[in-house]
Amino acid sequence: MVEGPQAPREASCLLDAEEREYLVGVVGGGPGFDTILEIVAGEEFREFLPPMRLAGVAGLDPADVRPGEPLLRGVPLYSSYAELFARHPDINLVVSLQGGLCSKALTAAMPAGASLIDNTASFILCALSHAVSVGTHCRMRLDHQKLLLEAIVDEVQEDIALISAAGKVVDLNRNILRRLGKTKEELVGRSCLDLRSGPDDPSFCDPGDPGCPFRLSLTTGRKAERLHTVFGADGRLRYYRTYSYPIKDAAGQVGHVVVFRRDITDRTVGEISARQAERIETVGRLSSYLAHEIRNPLFAASGFARQLSRMEDLPQKAREKAGIVVEELTRMEALLKQFLEFARPVGGIVGVADVGRAIGDAVEASRSQAEGKSVGLAVALASDLPVVTFDPALLKQCLVNLVRNAVAALPGGGLVTLDADRDGERVRLRVTDSGRGLSRENLENMFSPFYKGGQCENGLGLAMVKKVVEDFGGAVEAVGQPAGGCALTLFLQPALAEVTPDAPGVRA
Structure with missing residues (x-):
């Protein structure tokens, strides 16, 4: 009879099956004695061996100094x-380290049920001790490297998150926790969409957005990046750069994605401001050249056209055409004057201006235009405002430009408010409208010369304001929202105490 194939015997380990403590007796002090003591007493071996306790030691040479060993204290x-x-x-494990000892005699004398490890097999325990020591050293180094890496990642002033392929947060750095005001335990395991602090905060991942860096890295297995531009709650534009890096498993599949997000607002605003300043400088040089080249022939042509328009012996139609030429040349003269004003350096002008008086003059100069478009003008001034370092006539002209720009943004009527207060050591002067709002492009380019977009068809008006204010040591800021409203703010330097508000602006 042929027997069928037998079922394979289930592999088992005696140490796994028996959860008991081993009471160890050591016989002899041969090679490996110190190692055996460390294995029995050392806590680092509990991960690999069952609990052991040293019952006693037999056969040590009386002249051996090792009885003073700390591990033998109390044994x-x-x-x-x-x-x-x-x-x-009750000893159930005997370790023999005595050379030449007859194992049969020792086995016969051992307590019933005890196991024997002789001096030949004890090298396995020595090898285990060496392996554990190496493993402990490696673990300490890994722990050190882990702490170092965590410290570096946490000190980086950028958002760093490890996200699984399913879009779940696996780990994140302290910068995100600080920004969200939450603990790591609250966020790990949550959707990466929960890492946003508000609607003006770009998401770390958006599975529905084909341009999302997280999704691109997940699907292509390559690095991806993206620039996000959003309107902040304060009406200012904020710029973020997001980078994503795929992490592949042993099979080459993307299992996780590391997402870095950097707030580059300050750098980007500085670059935009530098570009605008360069354009303004270029336009200033070009304006000066063209104005001087065109002014003399333009004035001559304008004079002849006026004479022709007044000549009685010319036919009526000829005089009408001459009048049209006069009107167009007059418009060109006004544009030329604007060019000259833009090109004129103001760094040599010294003076002080009263903010309240400048606001009042600007309101009166703009009132007829505002009333014609059903736009109301409101003024709010803080008390005890200091005078500012500025030419009074130029400050009035800057405010007139801002008010006219705001009125132009209200074709259906509305309200323009002029207010002034203190912002730290500076004087803050703001012109706000209730208009149709600003797009990102408007907000980025409204101070560029001749930019036309939305409400910002300002020619040199706003560029002139920026140039003049900065020449006097101030700053200009624009904030707005697509839903409506815009605020243009001038930050001006207070005048020195010894300068009085009645001092006129004079050229140095």
Whole structure:
């Protein structure tokens, strides 16, 4: 009869099956004695071996100095293994390190059920000790490297998140926790969409957006990046750069994505401001050249056209055409004057201006235009405003430009408010309208010369304001929202205490 194939025997380990403590007796002090003591007493071996306790040691040479070993403190020493076994009949593991000892005699004398590890097999325990020591050293180095990496990542002033392929947060750095005001335990395991602090905060991942860096890295297995531009709650534009890096598993599949997000607002605003300043400087040089080249022939042509328009012996139609020429040349003269004003350096002008008086003059100069478009003008001034370092006539002209720009943004009527207060050591002067709002392009380019977009068809008006204010040591800021409204703010330097508000602006 042929027997069928037998079922394979289930592999088992005695140490796994028996959850008991081993009471160890050591016989002899041969090679490996110190290692055996460390294995029995050392906590680092509990991960690999069951609990062990040293019952006693037999057969040590009386002249051996090792009885003073710290690991032998409190451990009874016996002259023979027979005495050891007699005093500790519950020993269940015997380690023999005595060379030349007959294992049969030792086995016969051992307590019933005890196991024997002789001096030949003890090298396995020595090898285990060496492996554990190496592993402990490696673990310490890994722990050190982990702490170092965590410290570096946490000190980076950017958002860093490890996100699984399913879009769940696996880990994140302290910068995100600080911004959201939450603990790591609250966010790990949540959707990466929960890492946003508000509607003006770009998402770390958006599975529905084909341009999302997280999604691109997940699908292509390559690095991706993106620039986000959003309107902040304060009406200012904020700029973020997001980078994503795929992490592949052993099979080459993308299992996680590391997402870095950097707030580059300050740098981007500085670059935009530098570009605008360069354009303004270029236009200033070009304006000066063209104005001087065109002014003389333009004035001559304008004079002749006026004479022709007044000549009685010319036909009526000829005089009408001459009048049209006069009107167009007059418009060109006004544009030329604007060019000259733009090109004129103001760094040599010294003076002080009263903010309240400048606002009042600008309102009166703009009132007829505002009333013609059903736009109301409101003024709000803080008390005790200091005078500012500025030419009074130029400050009035800057405010007139801002008010006219705001009125132009209200074709259906509305309200323009002029207010002034303190902003730290500076004087803050703001012109706000209730208009149709600004797009991102409007907000970025409204101070560029001749920019036309939305409400910002300002020619040199706003560029002139920016140039003049900065020449006097101030700053200009624009904020707005697509839903409506815009505010243009001048930050001006207070005048020195010894300068009085009645001092006129004079050229140095």
